[in-house]
Amino acid sequence: MNSLSPYQLRQQIRTGLFSGQTSGLASGYVQCNMAILSQSWAAEFLLFCQRNPKACPLVAVSEPGQFLLPELGKDIDLRTDLPGYRIFRHGKLTDEVQNISALWRQDLVSFLIGCSFSFEDALIAAGLEIRHISEGKNVPMYNTNLPCVPAGRFSGTMVVSMRPMKPADAIRAIQICSRFPAVHGAPVHFGAPEAIGIFDLRSPDYGDAVSIQQDEVPVFWACGVTPQAVITQAKPEFCITHSPGHMLVTDLLNTSLASF
Incomplete structure (x- = not known):
């Protein structure tokens, strides 16, 4: 395929x-x-x-x-x-x-x-592993407490996608993804998932859970599933x-x- x-x-x-x-x-x-x-x-x-x-x-x-x-x-x-x-x-x-x-x-x-999914090509080309691809899963996505800017009848909080990485790889990912603002750009958060309202990485709100190694941190990107979250409110x-x-x-x- x-x-x-x-x-x-x-x-x-x-x-x-x-x-x-x-x-x-x-x-x-x-x-x-x-x-x-x-x-x-x-x-x-x-x-x-x-x-x-x-x-x-x-x-x-x-x-x-x-x-x-x-x-x-x-x-x-x-x-x-x-x-x-x-x-x-x-x-x-x-x-x-x-x-x-x-x-x-x-x-x-x-x-x-x-x-x-578009910027993942650039990450892979730089030698970074994308865990959900290597494990044959859908990317894990989570509801957060990060507020969106309201517009008319639409308001709510951001949904994020997560990819686990070693800290050095996370920094490299930030550098790479900053070149792609049209596909979410740089991550919005990494480490400490509870700081953005995520309390169980093993239970994503959308997609599939992936393995996270002891020497890795979760890296979170803004996600295009956000409209589905605000639509349920509007x-x-x-x-x-x-x-x-x-x-x-x-x-x-x-x-x-x-x-x-």
């Missing part, structure tokens, strides 16, 4: 041949989180993303009703090309599906948000997001997002 191009991978997803998480796949290419809201909520969510660029770095925003985004890749269809979608109604998760064509409406606006009548770890794989190169 990892040998497939982004286009080939999307075709596998569209036809139902692949429905897994996308970490480590299509190396070198940008992956995106997604949130889809009705036009009546879109302006406030756009403002929320602009005020919280660490957690919600925007890669693209659609026109109302638009589900084809050729600027992100060949034949991309947002209704079929993510391996997992979550459906929220009035802030409650009501379903997880692999295709949202039957739910599509002309008033829906899609937000594509940068994903930490309670829009209808919303679609990606399932955690199940991203849109684009044809954009990760290097195109590097700031220097």
Whole structure:
């Protein structure tokens, strides 16, 4: 699966041949989180993303009703090309599906948000281990007490992803990820998880737990699952997001997002 191009991978997803998480796949290419809201909520969510660029770095925003985004890749269809979608109604998760064509409406606006899976390529190229990839798992993600900047009806706290590293590797990761602000940038915290409201690393709120060695510290990045947390508080009548770890794989190169 990892040998497939982004286009080939999307075709596998569209036809139902692949429905897994996308970490480590299509190396070198940008992956995106997604949130889809009705036009009546879109302006406030756009403002929320602009005020919280660490957690919600925007890669693209659609026109109302638009589900084809050729600027992100060949034949991309947002209704079929993510391996997992979550459906929220009035802030409650009501379903997880692999295709949202039957739910599509002309008033829906899609937000594509940068994903930490993109900067993992740069970390691996620098010789750093990414534990969830080496263990074949989804990245562990946690709710925190780090407040987001409110915008209209949207408010809440940040969700973070975690990768364990030796302290020297954590410093190197900070240096590398600072080059990629469009995909969450540098970590927001490392060590002392309780300082940001995380009390059991073995029980992530999303994704899978990974092993942490005695000489390692947990390193936390802002995560694009944050919109799902604030959506449950804002309670829009209808919303679609990606399932955690199940991203849109684009044809954009990760290097195109590097700031220097």
